[in-house]
Amino acid sequence: MNRIDGLFQALATRKRAALIPFISAGDPTPALSQELLNQLPSMGADLIELGMPFSDPTADGPIIQKAHVRALRNNLSIKTIFTMIQTFRSYNSHTPLVLMGYANPILAFGIDAFFQQAHKSGADGVILVDVPIEEDATFMSAAERNALCVIRLATPTTSPERLRALLEKARGFVYYVSIAGITGTKSADKKDLTMRLRNLKKHCPLPVAVGFGIKTGADARLVAEHAQGVVIGSALIQAIEDNLSQPQRIVPEVAQKMTEWRKAIEEAQS
């Protein structure tokens, strides 16, 4: 069984949602980013989303945009990201890792080569931010050949018919974008989100992880009550940004935030 399915099965028996932090590879520096990646599991991460920087991240708000800019200033390429994952895997063999990014850097690398090397380096899945189901056939077949999951996204604008279509080939889990919007801006209305998640769960046999707009422990707890995964991106990246002038503070700050979120998620089930 792949690491992603293994994780969600184990958590289902423990009745706890997964804590899924997002970091942008190479941010704020390649060394610090590697350190964060290596330490996230011991900070409470159940699954890690590793962002692949792109010059024009149209689905991201200012916080993650700046993280992409910092990473690209360090000339971070997909090749370096694979090396990062290999290093991570020399410390950790159980935590699932999912790459998240935009189409063009993958196309430039070569779709087949990308999925092959992603698998070899130890990644488990890929989230394609700007590749909807109408466009993902080539990515899906390359992923399948290399035993990687393409994680599909559902959003508040996804109709029941589209949902049915996207669930057909969805693997691992479904990433539910909680708002019609970009990362790190508004948060979903609580009642509304709860209703939508209940509805989604009726149709969705896969675990659902919810992202966009989850900032506080309270946000995380609410989502953990209705979904199988809680994705935290901008709020974590903000902790990096806030400490750029004293980089030695970054890892402990992120660790403290992770502890809060993890605690909130654990409380949700008890």
Add this chain to the structure above:
Amino acid sequence: MLKATPPNPNPHTPDSQGRFGSFGGRFVSETLMPLLIDLEHAWQQAKDDPSFWQAFDAYARDYIGRPSPLYHAAALESHLRTHKAFKGILYFKREDLNHTGAHKINNCLGQVLLAKRMGKTRIIAETGAGQHGVATATVCARFSLPCTIYMGATDIQRQAPNVQRMACLNANIHAVDAGTATLKDALNEALRDWVQHVDDTFYIIGSVAGPHPYPMLVRDLQAIIGKETAQQLQDKGHAHPHYLIACVGGGSNAIGLFHPFLADTRVRMVGVEAAGRNTTDGNHAAALTLGAPGVLHGSYSYLLQNEDGQIQPVHSVAAGLDYPGVGPEHAFLKDTARVDYQCVNDQQALAALRLTAQKEGIISALETAHALAYVIDNAETFEKDAVIVINLSGRGDKDMQTLAEYP
């Protein structure tokens, strides 16, 4: 190539997935997909509805001032005959005489009528030179819709007159500081706005770029340029043109002129890109000539990118050409060799603008001047009596400040 699509029976119309050959498509977040599908359906209906075109034609005539004249540029022609061994016949399709001063309003008129049909109550747009921003702000004023225009901070500086016009038209202007603070970044920000306002907002894209159905929609609306040209040439006793020349930023004025003639193999077409300062990375905007296929702003087309697939900074003296991508139909027309794509640098464009102003009394936009420069600098290559139509896509009032900076 990204995807082996089955051959498209009519290559000049995108297939059901919005592909021109392998180019185009819809590379957007899932949130926007349903909106694009709605827009495509709405356009298919409007396109087949005579009442839509009745309204469009009436405003095109009385508000924009169409048809735009096809002008015999006899003075420039005679100058080129004397100095450059030119033997052709030179026409300008005068889109500069449209209300607001460029071809952009043809598209804005059509899209705002479509927005109204769809019941949208808020308009957004990106702009580079400010011409599309002004045209959008204009139709929004006329149809009482609030609008927000995204414009790069660099462009706000260099196209100040258009910023003032947009403000006068009551548009909400949003300066974009990210990236190179030009057209590409304005488009990023407009897409971010759209995804946050999915219920009420209509995004009027300014060129034949972006995800399907935009390249088709904008093309269908701009094709009025070529249709009029065909008729006007006939009226002047020319069965068909021999050359059609247009500048290419995103590619809307070029496709507008070219499209009705694509099936006529007697007609040669040249799209002129911006070679900027020089043709090294970061100094030009010649996506078709010097780029490689990739995905930006929702479609698969030629792009200026580095080997990691990151979008390169670009430069052109013409803000409206200062864009690292190009519409997917142009990518297809390049690969099938139906259209020849060439490029012209800043200095050539500036010189062409000045020469045309001095000989014809027509101050063109700097974007347009790229098309003029191609003909002026290759004047001797045109056959005797070849009928050449240059798309005079816009006027240069907005460019006086830039001209002063390049004496």
